Amino acid sequence: MSEFEFLDRMTEPNTTKIVMLILDGLGGLPRTPDGLTELESAKRPNMDALAKRSSLGLTIPVAPGITPGSGPGHLGIFGYDPIVHEIGRGALEALGIDFDLRPDDIAARGNFCTMNPDGTISDRRAGRLPTPIAMKVARILNSITVEGAQIFVEPVKEHRFALILRGDGLGSNVTETDPLKTGVAPLQSAGKDLPSEKTAAIVNEFVKKAHAALEEESPANGILLRGFDKLPVLPKYQDIFKLNPAAIAINGMYKGVARLAGMQILPVIGTSIADEFTSLEHYWNDYDFFYIHIKQTDTAGEDGDFDRKVRVIEEVDALLPRILALNPDVLIISGDHSSPAVLKFHSWHPVPTLLYSAYARPDGINEFGERACQHGSLGILLAKNVMPIALANAHRIAKYGA
Amino acid sequence: MSEFEFLDRMTEPNTTKIVMLILDGLGGLPRTPDGLTELESAKRPNMDALAKRSSLGLTIPVAPGITPGSGPGHLGIFGYDPIVHEIGRGALEALGIDFDLRPDDIAARGNFCTMNPDGTISDRRAGRLPTPIAMKVARILNSITVEGAQIFVEPVKEHRFALILRGDGLGSNVTETDPLKTGVAPLQSAGKDLPSEKTAAIVNEFVKKAHAALEEESPANGILLRGFDKLPVLPKYQDIFKLNPAAIAINGMYKGVARLAGMQILPVIGTSIADEFTSLEHYWNDYDFFYIHIKQTDTAGEDGDFDRKVRVIEEVDALLPRILALNPDVLIISGDHSSPAVLKFHSWHPVPTLLYSAYARPDGINEFGERACQHGSLGILLAKNVMPIALANAHRIAKYGA
Numbered sequence: 001m002s003e004f005e006f007l008d009r010m011t012e013p014n015t016t017k018i019v020m021l022i023l024d025g026l027g028g029l030p031r032t033p034d035g036l037t038e039l040e041s042a043k044r045p046n047m048d049a050l051a052k053r054s055s056l057g058l059t060i061p062v063a064p065g066i067t068p069g070s071g072p073g074h075l076g077i078f079g080y081d082p083i084v085h086e087i088g089r090g091a092l093e094a095l096g097i098d099f100d101l102r103p104d105d106i107a108a109r110g111n112f113c114t115m116n117p118d119g120t121i122s123d124r125r126a127g128r129l130p131t132p133i134a135m136k137v138a139r140i141l142n143s144i145t146v147e148g149a150q151i152f153v154e155p156v157k158e159h160r161f162a163l164i165l166r167g168d169g170l171g172s173n174v175t176e177t178d179p180l181k182t183g184v185a186p187l188q189s190a191g192k193d194l195p196s197e198k199t200a201a202i203v204n205e206f207v208k209k210a211h212a213a214l215e216e217e218s219p220a221n222g223i224l225l226r227g228f229d230k231l232p233v234l235p236k237y238q239d240i241f242k243l244n245p246a247a248i249a250i251n252g253m254y255k256g257v258a259r260l261a262g263m264q265i266l267p268v269i270g271t272s273i274a275d276e277f278t279s280l281e282h283y284w285n286d287y288d289f290f291y292i293h294i295k296q297t298d299t300a301g302e303d304g305d306f307d308r309k310v311r312v313i314e315e316v317d318a319l320l321p322r323i324l325a326l327n328p329d330v331l332i333i334s335g336d337h338s339s340p341a342v343l344k345f346h347s348w349h350p351v352p353t354l355l356y357s358a359y360a361r362p363d364g365i366n367e368f369g370e371r372a373c374q375h376g377s378l379g380i381l382l383a384k385n386v387m388p389i390a391l392a393n394a395h396r397i398a399k400y401g402a
Numbered sequence: 403m404s405e406f407e408f409l410d411r412m413t414e415p416n417t418t419k420i421v422m423l424i425l426d427g428l429g430g431l432p433r434t435p436d437g438l439t440e441l442e443s444a445k446r447p448n449m450d451a452l453a454k455r456s457s458l459g460l461t462i463p464v465a466p467g468i469t470p471g472s473g474p475g476h477l478g479i480f481g482y483d484p485i486v487h488e489i490g491r492g493a494l495e496a497l498g499i500d501f502d503l504r505p506d507d508i509a510a511r512g513n514f515c516t517m518n519p520d521g522t523i524s525d526r527r528a529g530r531l532p533t534p535i536a537m538k539v540a541r542i543l544n545s546i547t548v549e550g551a552q553i554f555v556e557p558v559k560e561h562r563f564a565l566i567l568r569g570d571g572l573g574s575n576v577t578e579t580d581p582l583k584t585g586v587a588p589l590q591s592a593g594k595d596l597p598s599e600k601t602a603a604i605v606n607e608f609v610k611k612a613h614a615a616l617e618e619e620s621p622a623n624g625i626l627l628r629g630f631d632k633l634p635v636l637p638k639y640q641d642i643f644k645l646n647p648a649a650i651a652i653n654g655m656y657k658g659v660a661r662l663a664g665m666q667i668l669p670v671i672g673t674s675i676a677d678e679f680t681s682l683e684h685y686w687n688d689y690d691f692f693y694i695h696i697k698q699t700d701t702a703g704e705d706g707d708f709d710r711k712v713r714v715i716e717e718v719d720a721l722l723p724r725i726l727a728l729n730p731d732v733l734i735i736s737g738d739h740s741s742p743a744v745l746k747f748h749s750w751h752p753v754p755t756l757l758y759s760a761y762a763r764p765d766g767i768n769e770f771g772e773r774a775c776q777h778g779s780l781g782i783l784l785a786k787n788v789m790p791i792a793l794a795n796a797h798r799i800a801k802y803g804a
Binding site: 071092379 | 801
């Protein structure tokens with residue numbers, strides 16, 4: 001049976017509302033073996049009070065031992081199998097800079113590079129080009145036209161940019177121009193099927209014109225392209241879950257991944273966590289599923305700033321009554337992965353997860369933390385299994401069989 | 403996606419070291435409902451100290467409710483799905499007696515049997531022939547030659563022996579000569595494909611010559627063959643896990659199974675547990691994964707000797723500092739299955755498992771035992787999922803997606 005065939009058949013509409021509050025990189029590690037994690041260290045009276053009335057567990061975002069990027073981590077907690085639905089690097093790069101990537105667009109990751117007079121590469125990153133210069137060079141490339149596609153060159157950071165091709169009948173199955181080493185010339189792109197041959201021809205023509213246009217721009221006198229792909233097509237929340245979903249996020253990548261699931265991206269006036277909660281209140285009557293993304297926990301974790309991650313969690317805890325005042329039928333608090341401050345990086349550790357509803361079986365646990373959740377009745381489960389449990393608690397899954 | 407396609411893609415080399423210490427049949431049962439298991443009864447200060455800094459769990463070797471033999475039990479904790487990779491009985495019999503079974507050898511289990519003058523079987527086990535006599539009869543059979551294959555007859559115990567055919571282009575898809583009842587003649591072997599027809603012809607020729615050679619050897623005047631197979635070909639640790647693995651074991655079967663995974667079998671001078679640890683120390687710099695097999699826990703469990711199993715665990719605990727002194731990046735302590743002394747047999751019960759690394763999330767549990775592990779953050783998991791978590795803790799798995 002295909003991934004959602006059974007669930008699609010079992011879900012049914014209702015008027016109940018589900019809120020999924022994702023603290024990015026929520027899971028952590030103690031600073032010493034006998035210490036507390038970031039979440040365990042935080043003062044979280046509201047989360048703890050909610051834990052008493054909730055089912056708890058630890059979620060595995062992708063598979064045991066796998067450290068997910070933000071894309072796969074979100075797909076998991078959204079209910080998808082992140083191994084089945086892979087989001088390519090090019091598409092993620094475009095989503096990450098808030099580019100409005102459309103379903104048929106071809107996206108690639110680009111580097112500005114330095115070329116020798118003989119056409120070989122001398123530096124794959126153009127000396128880590130300063131971002132302002134990259135923006136200027138990108139403007140030059142954006143003036144290039146090639147027949148068959150509209151071309152967008154979007155600077156990302158330093159030498160990195162995103163290339164997007166928009167046109168009819170373009171395939172994404174093309175080879176990369178980046179040889180991944182210096183001393184050789186960039187590669188010609190080749191298509192592995194007919195629509196992709198069309199893409200490869202456009203790519204090669206664009207690279208040729210780009211190198212001509214950048215002749216005087218050393219160290220950024222060349223470009224390298226890799227990770228060509230389209231957005232994956234995901235089964236939509238409207239279909240598989242019978243939900244009318246919305247997303248509240250500040251950063252582009254999260255909006256992009258939410259859009260893949262069929263979520264409407266809601267405006268947020270401002271960039272604070274409180275601003276996101278204001279958006280939730282404003283649109284409360286218009287949707288029945290709300291994903292709220294809190295970026296700051298992950299940023300603190302990646303910065304290795306244990307105390308700041310604790311403070312972000314405390315800030316969310318203090319704001320939690322504003323969500324509870326809306327009386328959601330189901331409230332999930334979780335993360336897309338762990339980002340322990342001691343590792344300064346995403347990690348494979350399972351993520352503390354809380355599922356509140358009037359019908360959740362309380363676990364007899366009075367706090368929300370990694371080690372509390374490990375004893376919870378949700379168990380240690382794949383993240384993709386959380387949504388069906390949330391739907392059940394929202395009375396949105398029919399009885400199976402008689 | 404096939405079994406290791408995803409993991410193979412995600413693993414990457416590193417210089418970190420992983421030790422997997424397997425106490426065969428580690429899991430147990432209490433003697434009375436309110437008693438302690440063998441592991442819980444043992445004095446294990448070193449394991450308990452390590453547990454405080456480790457993630458704990460209970461591993462299911464094959465599938466819920468399945469009691470594994472040593473072969474499947476090991477495949478599970480080695481990271482393979484033991485249902486996908488089946489090791490046949492003939493191959494296991496040969497591995498179990500330390501026979502150097504090669505990838506293309508055909509192995510079968512043999513019985514010496516007693517034949518009536520009319521060619522029918524009167525006793526399928528030749529009165530459970532004493533082993534010394536079986537060794538003598540095996541020597542007679544070893545002098546038989548048949549064109550197309552080199553033939554090895556290796557006594558196992560009492561009436562049991564292993565038959566190995568070594569030759570070019572032999573298939574293992576042949577029918578058994580053992581009719582599994584008395585009063586009828588042995589069956590002719592038949593091949594189900596062309597290479598196996600070649601094998602069947604050799605088998606039938608060999609049986610004919612064997613019966614002639616054993617004419618005067620009643621009660622061992624006949625042979626019965628069953629369970630023809632080759633060694634399975636397993637994806638190797640070198641490929642799927644990017645590890646350079648070695649195995650330390652005293653008994654043949656464990657070496658054989660380890661070899662299937664690509665492990666180098668290390669010499670052990672002596673047969674004690676301490677001797678095995680000496681081998682680990684000696685070869686520490688030459689490999690990055692070490693499997694150490696402790697047989698004595700299982701033997702005590704199968705003998706129904708609760709107290710002896712406790713003492714073996716205490717012996718391992720006392721030696722544990724020798725492993726810790728080597729500073730492995732990851733240390734797994736587990737078993738291939740349970741062998742509760744009260745059952746005197748392998749069992750289906752999940753196996754206490756400890757995973758130590760500097761990056762393991764400590765579970766807040768201060769002891770290593772069945773009931774302690776049931777509360778651990780590894781959860782109750784299939785044994786095959788332990789290796790990916792170990793690789794993650796050894797920083798040997800790349801981030802998935804961006």
